[in-house]
């Protein structure tokens with residue numbers, strides 16, 4: 263038995279072929295410890311929903327694989343451990359919330375009316391249980407989705423942007439609910455979000471995903487304390503410097519210094535500074551300045567998300 267609630271190995275998904283191919287998820291290696299609330303943070307289009315659909319076996323990977331509590335995704339063994347709230351989850355609009363859950367639990371051969379009643383109360387839908395889902399607001403559908411995910415009392419809950427469509431009070435409530443699932447009920451929660459503060463407030467661990475790749479991961483405390491370091495290097499010629507450095511380190515165009523021109527951001531420890539400089543000098547590149555900087559989760563995320571001119575795009579070795 264494994265300690266990991268979720269494990270992915272080079273999980274990848276490309277939609278379409280040839281020129282129109284979209285690499286939605288690229289060589290994703292995730293390890294989510296059981297009992298944690300794990301945040302999967304990334305801007306729109308980063309690949310979060312695709313990853314979740316892969317974990318739920320709603321789509322097949324192009325290559326790579328994933329495991330739920332050690333069992334291959336999509337197998338019976340894996341599916342019985344997991345409940346999910348996936349973007350665009352569908353309910354029958356011509357049936358009530360209550361009846362929708364009844365259908366789901368009957369399908370799963372586990373019909374317990376009192377459990378349905380309790381769940382609807384827990385997610386704050388008691389008053390609307392007998393209303394047609396077609397008349398539900400987005401927030402109410404979201405709550406129903408949450409109840410549906412919890413129906414089979416799974417060990418792992420996967421929530422795709424769970425606060426979408428909720429008002430501020432609903433968001434607060436949802437956060438409390440998620441913490442409770444982990445702290446009081448011992449569940450593992452994997453949630454995706456495009457909002458930094460959401461992840462900060464409810465998660466223990468976080469992986470930041472952008473353009474299909476995980477670009478940073480660690481404990482929220484660690485990432486918030488800015489333990490992740492990088493070097494800013496002012497160089498000329500700039501493009502050659504990027505090419506040479508990216509053979510050994512992850513590099514980005516430094517957006518904060520973009521106007522001054524020629525700044526590369528190298529993800530490297532301070533001890534690696536001399537090696538970075540030496541590599542550049544050996545290649546005949548002029549180095550004007552080297553600055554050590556700590557990267558906070560917020561700064562990192564803003565850099566990633568504020569992007570018409572995405573600095574990470576230029577750091578992608580496969581571009």
Ligand SMILES: Nc1ncnc2c1ncn2[C@@H]1O[C@H](COP(=O)(O)OP(=O)(O)O)[C@@H](O)[C@H]1O
Pocket residue numbers: 277278284285286304305306307308309310311312313
């Ligand atoms: N079924 C699909 N066919 C083609 N492209 C898709 C499909 N689903 C997602 N994509 C593309 O894959 C990328 C990642 O999408 P998605 O996983 O939905 O991101 P997120 O959930 O982080 O917003 C986007 O570029 C999106 O347009």
Ligand SMILES: [Mg+2]
Pocket residue numbers: 310311312349422423
């Ligand atoms: Mg999504």
